[in-house]
Amino acid sequence: MVRIFQDMESLSQAAAEQFTVLSRQSISICGRFSVALSGGSTPHRLYQILANAPYRERIHWDAVHVFWSDERCVPEDDPRSNARMARQVLLNLVPIPAENVHPIQCNLSPQDAAFQYEKELREFFSRQNPNFHLVLLGLGENGHIASLFPHTSFLNEQERWVSEVYIPELDMHRVTFTAPFINQASHVVFLVSGLDKAEVLEKVLEGPYQPHELPAQLIRPNGTHPLWLVDKAASQKLTAQNTEEDLYTEESMPD
Numbered sequence: 001m002v003r004i005f006q007d008m009e010s011l012s013q014a015a016a017e018q019f020t021v022l023s024r025q026s027i028s029i030c031g032r033f034s035v036a037l038s039g040g041s042t043p044h045r046l047y048q049i050l051a052n053a054p055y056r057e058r059i060h061w062d063a064v065h066v067f068w069s070d071e072r073c074v075p076e077d078d079p080r081s082n083a084r085m086a087r088q089v090l091l092n093l094v095p096i097p098a099e100n101v102h103p104i105q106c107n108l109s110p111q112d113a114a115f116q117y118e119k120e121l122r123e124f125f126s127r128q129n130p131n132f133h134l135v136l137l138g139l140g141e142n143g144h145i146a147s148l149f150p151h152t153s154f155l156n157e158q159e160r161w162v163s164e165v166y167i168p169e170l171d172m173h174r175v176t177f178t179a180p181f182i183n184q185a186s187h188v189v190f191l192v193s194g195l196d197k198a199e200v201l202e203k204v205l206e207g208p209y210q211p212h213e214l215p216a217q218l219i220r221p222n223g224t225h226p227l228w229l230v231d232k233a234a235s236q237k238l239t240a241q242n243t244e245e246d247l248y249t250e251e252s253m254p255d
């Protein structure tokens with residue numbers, strides 16, 4: 001499902017509503033809400049909105065558990081750190097218990113950080129199915145998601161939940177969820193904004209299936225389709241058949 005919004009603001013508002021509704025449903029059913037946050041710049045506005053009224057009060061933060069679908073292997077005080085951004089914009093501003101925030105340990109080597117994070121996830125999901133209630137993802141201009149980049153070794157991974165990867169074009173190590181682990185999630189929501197994403201979004205959604213070129217095509221949560229929340233600029237090249245034009249603007253958003 002592709003839902004198109006007028007702009008980043010209305011897209012982020014809709015994502016905040018989705019996050020809040022899923023959190024309340026999950027907590028009422030199984031007593032907790034497990035979410036994997038995305039990195040990059042696109043979710044920044046969503047995190048800001050969740051840290052403020054009315055969402056800050058509507059979410060039962062004491063039952064929310066936060067993980068990351070990927071991280072850059074930099075110290076947490078590095079401006080490139082996904083955990084640092086989410087803490088500054090959201091987690092430090094809401095009443096979530098410190099033990100419910102599960103960052104990737106980037107003070108370790110990439111291999112050890114990936115191994116440690118998988119161990120932590122297996123313990124966290126030890127008493128239930130290893131499926132996140134919600135995994136948030138962005139889309140890179142080259143079709144990467146989380147840190148699953150085109151033509152990288154872990155795209156074929158079937159066993160591991162978390163892997164370390166070196167990205168030559170960024171000269172950076174990263175730790176990332178693998179596609180099979182993401183696909184165990186109950187809900188996967190992509191946030192995609194801006195004209196610079198229009199070409200890749202069209203290829204991912206309407207082009208031939210070539211997951212090594214476009215890792216985003218690997219994402220099929222439980223065999224279904226993820227939800228794509230995109231703004232009008234990013235949807236420029238999409239043909240209408242499988243899109244739903246919400247075209248909500250700030251004013252027309254339901255309270």
Ligand code: 6PG
Pocket residue numbers: 038039040041042043070071072082137138139140141144145146147
């Ligand atoms: C990261 C992300 C990555 C991101 C895309 C889109 O750590 O960078 O997890 O997969 O979602 O690169 O990034 P933007 O939102 O900044 O365009």
